[in-house]
Amino acid sequence: KLPYAEPFRIKMVEEIRQSTREEREQWLKDANYNLFNLKSSQVFIDLLTDSGTGAMSDRQWGALMTGDESYAGSRSFEQLQNAVEKITGFKYLLPTHQGRAAENVLFSVLVKEGNVVPGNSHFDTTKGHIEFRKAHAVDCTIDEAFDINDLHPFKGNINLEKLEEIYKSHPKENIPFCLITITCNSSGGQPVSLENMKAVRELSNRYGIPVFFDSARFAENAYFIKKREKGQENRSIKEICKEIFSYGDGMTMSSKKDGLVNIGGFIALNSEEIFRKASNFTIIYEGFITYGGMAGRDMAALAVGLDEATEFAYLESRISQVEYLGNKLIEYGIPVQKPIGGHAVFIDSLNFLPNVSRAEYPAQTLGLEIYKEAGIRTVEIGTLLADRDPETRQNRYPKLELVRLAIPRRTYTNNHMDYIAAGIKNVYERREEISKGYKITWEPDLLRHFTVQLEEA
C-alpha cells in the first residue's frame, strides 16, 4: 500500500515573503489589532480564510478564456446549470456574486420579522442575514460538538429533540425553514451524517417545514460521510452529494469554498414559486437571472470547479493536509477541536490561554500572538464573531472560543504545515506569560468581527 500523494502537480507559483517580529508588532498596531486590516504583503502564511483563497486548476483557467459574457442566455450559465443539476439534482439555479448574496436573495423571499430559523450552527453572515431581518437563528447542534475532546464523527449533527421542541413551540408559518450547514463551520468544520439529514427531513416533513442547506463545504461533508458513515465507503462522492441534496428543498452556496473559485455563489432549488420570487430579488440585488453578479468566465470556471471538488482524490489530498496539521498540533499537546475539521484546525483558546479573561477576547489574543511569532494570519471564531445580543447589546460568549487555521485549497505544501505547527508550538511554550488581552475601541452594529478596532487591555 502506498501513501496518498496530491493528484496534481504545480504549474504556477506566487512568491511569499517573511518579515521580522519588530515589523509585525508595528503592523498590528497600525491594524488596530484586527488581523483583517493587515496587507497581504505583511502576511507570510495566510490562514484567515479558505474562502476564495484556493488555487484554480488549468482546466478552470482554460474555461475562463472561453467564458460567454452574453447578458442573457450565456453558454457559461448553461454549463453551470448542468454542473449544479448533475451534482445536486436541483432544477432551478440563480447565480449570485457570493454566498451572503445568495442568503440575501433567498432570505428576502423566505424570512420575515419574528421568524425562527432552527438548524445546526449558522455561520456569521447567514446569522447576520437572519437577524438583520429581525428573525432568530436557533442553534440545535448536538451537545457533543462543544466538547473538543469528544470524538463524535459527526459533530455537525442536529439534536432532533431540540429541533422538535422548536417545531412544537412555534406555528409552522413562523418557521420558514430549517437550515443545515454542511460542514458546520462554527463548531469546527464538522460534518453532518446522512442519517441525521434524513431524520431532520422526516421530522420537518411531519411538521410541514422546508429544509435548506448552507452548502459552502458540501463536498468535504460528503467525503466525511464516505469515510466515516457505515455503508457509504463504496459510494462515489457525487452519489453521496446527490443523496445529501435529496433531503433538502434547496441550497445556498458560497462557491468560494467547495466551488474552488475566487468569487461566486448561487441558490439552487426545486420550487418554481420560490424561484420566481427569488428571481425578482436577484434582478434587484445581483443582476439578470442568468448571471447574477458573476461574469460569464467565472461561471465557466465554477462549473469546472464543482466537478473537480466532488472527486475523491482531490478531497482526500485536501482533507489529509488539514488532518496532518491538526495531528501535529495534537502531538505538541495543543488543545484543538477533535476530530479535525474538513477545512481548518480550530484551537481551543480558553485551554491554550487560561490566564486571559474571556472579557479580553482570548481567541483574538492568541491569533495576534501567532501572527507576531511567525507571520501567520488566522481568524477568531469566538466572542468577536458571535456579536452582541441584538436586544441586550451584551457580548454573547459562545461555548467555544476558537482560533481557526483555515487551509486554502491546493495552495500550501506540508512544509508550510510544519512551519505553522512550529510557530504555534513556540507560543504554546510561553503561554503562561500571556495574561493580558484586548479591549474594543470601536465596533459596527452587525458582523463586527470584520471591522472591529481593538487596543491592548
Ligand SMILES: Cc1ncc(COP(=O)(O)O)c(/C=N/[C@@H](Cc2ccccc2)C(=O)O)c1O
Ligand atoms: C458556512 C458559510 N456560509 C456562508 C458563508 C458566506 O459566504 P460568502 O459571502 O463569504 O461567499 C460563509 C463564509 N465564510 C467565510 C467568512 C469569513 C470568516 C472569517 C474570515 C473571512 C471570511 C469563512 O468561513 O471564512 C460560510 O462559511
